[in-house]
Amino acid sequence: MPARTMRADARRNYEQLVAAAIAVVAEEGPDASLNEIARRAGVGAGTLYRHFPTREALLAAVFEGRLTRLCARAEEAGEELPPGEALVAWLRSLVAHAMTDRGLGARMMLTQDGAGVDCWAMLRAAATRLLLPAQEAGAVRADVEVADLVELAAGIAQATPDPARADRLLTLTLDGLHPRP
CATH class of the missing domain: 1.10.10.60 (Homeodomain-like)
Known part of the structure; x- marks a missing residue:
């Protein structure tokens, strides 16, 4: 607002x-x-x-609201679930968010116009809030970076319009994040 x-x-x-x-x-x-x-x-x-x-000002307000809700889910998950589960739950939300985005996120990440929101900073902060505790708990490999998570989620969302297929791809991806014995 x-x-x-x-x-x-x-x-x-x-x-x-x-x-x-x-x-x-x-x-x-x-x-x-x-x-x-x-x-x-x-x-x-x-x-x-x-x-x-401008159109971009309206789109920025829409995107900021959606992104704020997505990042709030990270905080909620971190408070309600064990670290590894919290990260997984939020990554599922991130993929769903990206699938319903219809190109809005990409447009806002490029323009940064309107609300003055630093989209990458918001996503990094939310993902970091969950990734570090998951790594400390041994649920996620130590070499996984926040950018890895965001890019993997975005790639899955772009790969298929089918939510069931996206969930399968995310599950396979999450298997690769577990620490190796």
Whole structure:
């Protein structure tokens, strides 16, 4: 949400626009119709442009929200599960996130426009929060790096649109992360 304080109706419009954008981008990808987003939010195009002067600003708000929720899952998993299980649970969330992304993440990682979010820093912090304890517990090889995890998850998400197949590929990948006897 923008830094300035908003009136209740403006905040509601902002939230409706982001919610509608999440749905439309999930269906159509990052080049989704801005008019369709405004229509689904129940506002006019002028309201959309007052809150988001560019497509990239709207996409950044959508992506920041999705990425923030994904990173929060890392923290929750770390608190609720043993280290190795927490990492696996979050990696499954990361693959699912990337599969429903429809190119939004790649676009935001390239532009870094709009919300000023450092996507890589957020992902690195979330993955590190889980990787280091998993390594210390002996659940993951010591030579595995955060970038390895993020790139493997992204590769799996790109390899197949089938969630069951992606889960199988992730399971096979996770077997390779276990320490060797």
